[in-house]
Amino acid sequence: MQHRKLTARNQTPAEARTALICAAICAGWSDVGRFPAAIGATPMDDPNNLAARLRALEDREAVRDLIASYGPLADSGDGEAAAALWTEDGTYEVIGFAKAVGRADIAALIDGPVHRALMADGCAHMLGPITITISGDSAQARGHSLVLRHTGSGFEAHRVAANRWTLARTAAGWRVTHRINALLDGTEEARLLLAPN
Amino acid sequence: MQHRKLTARNQTPAEARTALICAAICAGWSDVGRFPAAIGATPMDDPNNLAARLRALEDREAVRDLIASYGPLADSGDGEAAAALWTEDGTYEVIGFAKAVGRADIAALIDGPVHRALMADGCAHMLGPITITISGDSAQARGHSLVLRHTGSGFEAHRVAANRWTLARTAAGWRVTHRINALLDGTEEARLLLAPN
Amino acid sequence: MQHRKLTARNQTPAEARTALICAAICAGWSDVGRFPAAIGATPMDDPNNLAARLRALEDREAVRDLIASYGPLADSGDGEAAAALWTEDGTYEVIGFAKAVGRADIAALIDGPVHRALMADGCAHMLGPITITISGDSAQARGHSLVLRHTGSGFEAHRVAANRWTLARTAAGWRVTHRINALLDGTEEARLLLAPN
Numbered sequence A, B, C: 001m002q003h004r005k006l007t008a009r010n011q012t013p014a015e016a017r018t019a020l021i022c023a024a025i026c027a028g029w030s031d032v033g034r035f036p037a038a039i040g041a042t043p044m045d046d047p048n049n050l051a052a053r054l055r056a057l058e059d060r061e062a063v064r065d066l067i068a069s070y071g072p073l074a075d076s077g078d079g080e081a082a083a084a085l086w087t088e089d090g091t092y093e094v095i096g097f098a099k100a101v102g103r104a105d106i107a108a109l110i111d112g113p114v115h116r117a118l119m120a121d122g123c124a125h126m127l128g129p130i131t132i133t134i135s136g137d138s139a140q141a142r143g144h145s146l147v148l149r150h151t152g153s154g155f156e157a158h159r160v161a162a163n164r165w166t167l168a169r170t171a172a173g174w175r176v177t178h179r180i181n182a183l184l185d186g187t188e189e190a191r192l193l194l195a196p197n
Helices: A013-032 A048-068 A070-076 A079-083 A103-111 A113-121 A188-193 B013-032 B048-068 B070-076 B079-083 B103-111 B113-121 B188-193 C013-032 C049-068 C070-076 C079-083 C103-111 C113-121 C188-193
Strands: A086-094 A098-101 A123-127 A131-135 A138-150 A155-170 A173-183 B086-094 B098-101 B123-127 B131-135 B138-150 B155-170 B173-183 C086-094 C098-101 C123-127 C131-135 C138-150 C155-170 C173-183
Touching: A048 A070, A048 A131, A048 A138, A048 A155, A048 A173, A048 B048, A048 B131, A048 C049, A070 A079, A070 A123, A070 B138, A070 B188, A079 A103, A086 A103, A086 A155, A098 A103, A103 A113, A113 A123, A113 A138, A123 A155, A123 B138, A123 B155, A131 C049, A138 B155, A138 C070, A138 C123, A155 A188, A155 B155, A155 C123, A155 C138, A155 C155, A173 A188, A188 C070, B048 B070, B048 B131, B048 B138, B048 B155, B048 B173, B048 C049, B048 C131, B070 B079, B070 B123, B070 C138, B070 C188, B079 B103, B086 B103, B086 B155, B098 B103, B103 B113, B113 B123, B113 B138, B123 B155, B123 C138, B123 C155, B138 B173, B138 C155, B155 B188, B155 C155, B173 B188, C049 C070, C049 C131, C049 C138, C049 C155, C049 C173, C070 C079, C070 C123, C079 C103, C086 C103, C086 C155, C098 C103, C103 C113, C113 C123, C113 C138, C138 C173, C155 C188, C173 C188
Parallel strands: A086 A173, B086 B173, C086 C173
Antiparallel strands: A086 A098, A123 A138, A131 A138, A138 A155, A155 A173, B086 B098, B123 B138, B131 B138, B138 B155, B155 B173, C086 C098, C123 C138, C131 C138, C138 C155, C155 C173
């Protein structure tokens, strides 16, 4: 990347402005890829472009951490904290099992007999990596989930599913508005959750 | 996000300052969520706020990459490199199996007969996603681990565990000061490792 | 981090410059760790240093998201979209099974009988976390992959493998130039894919 190295010592204001434009253009190159939408709307020579790009990364990090915290909260048995990852009226839909609407219902899934039986055996609600798309104040993430269950003699892959998460930026940060989960048992419905849009 | 788009061309210094304040406030909105602590301590109209926010993301990225590199290093059999993810006096505690203190002891776990037998069979030390909390120069991460073992005819989930990582910022970057790992076999001790604080 | 908090209200330009240098130095501390190479080449007192650091994070995020999208695309059956994660002439090498060169060949792996049979049963191509190294316009990532297959009565770990991804920055963003995957069945060849360099 040596050819893109910039030095700004002792610059005139005009030189500094030029350097900033160059930096923005150079830095923007990587924006051609996968998460640039909001960035493209900001003029390249706008100092605030840095803030917008930074915020785009912060948004992705917040969404990633929010979703990454689901499994540990679920397996620690804290239904209320797990439900708080959703908006107040958020939905957690597990095809063929339950459709919980609102935090109380979502917490009840964690506090209910099916999840408690899993916890008593020993379980891990692991997720695979998610691919995240942010569009303004909403976001979507797609990825796999794997529930492992202790059987006494070992562990079994109890449930393997496709997940599509829809999220919204709220005054309290990013929250899940809808999570839909479907068993990857060969049905097209599950597979389609993993497809873009 | 159109209503938050900022244009700074031909601004007076006062206008530019106002725009910067707005940008910081807008950008800070997403900070209300999950990883804002250090950021809140920096004045919103301080240009260095960008550096502080950037650093917060760099810290999270460094912690994530450090932890993500454990499994590949362990399964490549490089005990010394795996142990170097810890501080010199760091601890790796596997409940019911071992408590290794210091890099030499941690490397010995990788170089020892249990891990070498797993490697000879074929194994994968996979982690689930981690949720990270950074507070100044210390950090915590929580998440699952899954050891898969080749059995000849296929693979089995050999070990499924809860993990809590404690980390410190050192002159050489982030390092693990303590990792505790407990089998998710239904015991509360393991579940509690996945709970916040 | 209180000792590093910076306030820039009512600063003279010289004071502001000093503050910026301090911020850069402070922020740079965390760069001593794992992904600092390009950053170190930029003068600490250069305002464009922020852009370079931001870009380093954007690069890592783009690589992570690109790789994270492989599994969902593969399991949704979209061979063309999965192949588009590679460069036009990219290679996907699965030791002992196939070496696909170019997008058409890579798409054919997803559209071919082996993958379609897995999809008909129900499958999940999950990845573990990856450790990423970026060097200018090229990158490398290492990590595990796990293919789970629905068996009717449950799920089995069908394939557990080591992966080394090599990537290049292109005009369209980061793309995979080479992915090599080897079964973790105890052979050294697979283990070495997980080692640095």
